[in-house]
């Protein structure tokens with residue numbers, strides 16, 4: 186149930202991880218492929234942008250429970266969160282709330 190907290194949350198990918206269709210760097214978390222792998226969609230054209238790794242989803246949930254839901258997109262830097270193929274390949278990341 187707590188996964189619902191992150192649905193619709195926007196993440197901005199930086200630097201230069203734009204949508205292949207429209208170039209938008211912001212993605213929104215959708216309900217996608219089940220509770221362990223929320224899907225990511227382009228906020229501009231709604232193209233599927235990959236999946237949010239459970240570790241990142243858990244981190245976001247923890248942050249929301251502690252600090253509240255952010256009103257601005259969270260920036261994910263130095264991320265391989267969404268590879269051009271849509272595959273998930275995250276190793277290291279930092280976020281700015």
Ligand SMILES: [Zn+2]
Nearest residue numbers: 204207227230
């Ligand atoms: Zn797009």
